[in-house]
Amino acid sequence: MTDDRSAGLYPRYCLHLSPTFNTWCLLHASDIHALISVPEYEVQNFYFHKNLPIKWARIVGIVVAIDDFPGRRIYTVDDSSGACIECVVALKTPPTSDTSAPKSDTTGWFSSNRPQPQPPADCVDVDVGSVVDVKGGLATFREEMQIKVEKVKILRSTAQEVELWERRTRFRDEVLLQPWVLSQKQIRKCKKEEMGDFPGDDSEEKRRKKEKRRAEREKVEDEMRQKADAVAAAAAAAAKEDRYLAYKLRKESQRLPKPFLASAATGPTIEEDKYRIHKLRRTGARSFGRRTGAPGGLLRQVLDDSIREKADASGR
Structure with a gap:
């Protein structure tokens, strides 16, 4: 269903916050036919349930018809929701060998050995009456919704089918029937991130x-x-x-030479001896003068001889 109204829908840069974005949405066939197509989002193959964007669908049902067309095969699936959905599978042509060539049969006509297109491996065993779990992307053909098959699984037991029914009901109650609302802060943040990509x-x-x-x-x-x-x-x-x-x-x-060390060691002793001799000479001169009344010539001579000997010794 196509609708030009985009009121209530969030901008494209906010769609990744949706709980249905890039998710296999387990739906009824009737829910798929009720999805809305908005021209602004057709390029991205988004369809909307209320304001929830849905691109990938998953259904569970029984195959009621198989139709072959050039390059594709269509499985019609009925899930007891009051509507059927067409699931399209692309057929792949096997590569031809170089040795293969037309050969004439017994009637004289040439028969071609060209290989025929084959469905994917997971669709080979699918037949009318098979209960299947189909996953694929949504598309529109002649204003009718279809599923372009990505994966097909044949359900071998009723327990598997019932389990998927329960999951479908839970997804409908927890996601599809709940309002999806974004705050202005989240919208501004998404817009800022979107503008940052340019x-x-x-x-x-x-x-x-x-x-x-x-x-x-x-x-x-x-x-x-x-x-x-x-x-x-x-x-x-x-x-x-x-x-x-x-x-x-x-x-x-x-x-260093030993004489130099010896002279350096005796240097302070000579100076001390000179000072001590000087004091003795002055003291002796004063005491001798007081005793004899004449300068102490003999004491001075003795002291001078002692100083001279020490000076000569230090000079050597």
Whole structure:
């Protein structure tokens, strides 16, 4: 069913939030025929139940007819909902071999050995009366809904069929009969994401600026890391040089001549002796003068001789 009205439908960029989007929707055949086709969404093969977008359908029923056409086979499935649905399967032609060629039969006519188109492997055993679980995409042919078959499974027991009936009822109650409502915040977010997919808009410009700032930040971090490595290398070289200088000083101190060390060791002693001799000379001169009333010539001579001997010893 085609309807030009799109009131109540969300924009295309919000459809992925629907619980029926990109999902096998287990439906009745009558529900499929009641879906609405909106021209704005026909390109994406979306049909709508209320405002829920449906693209992939799944039905359970019995095959009541099989029709072969060039390149396709149609299974008519009845699920006891009051309507039947056509399920279309594309036939594939097997590749021909080079050795195959027309041969004449006993009557003189040529018969062709060209292989005939075959259905997919999962449809080979499907026959009238088979109970099938069909999955496929929705399509319209001559204003009638069809299913382009993707997968077919033959149900071998009633228990499997009943289980799918229960799942179909639960899907109808929990999804199809529940209102699908989006908040304005969700719609704005979807619109922003949709606009971000087009080049040249604000979001693309922001993304480029963000990447540029990140690249600049990484560049600054690399420069700082290189500077820190250079400072650490310089400090290590300076420490190594200091250790080398200390080693050289220690070696040079071990190679100094012994006389120099001896003279350096006796230097402070000579100075102390000179100062002590000076004090003794002054003290002795004063005491001798008081005793004799004359300068202490003998004491001065003795002290001078002692100083001279020590000076000569230090000079050697």
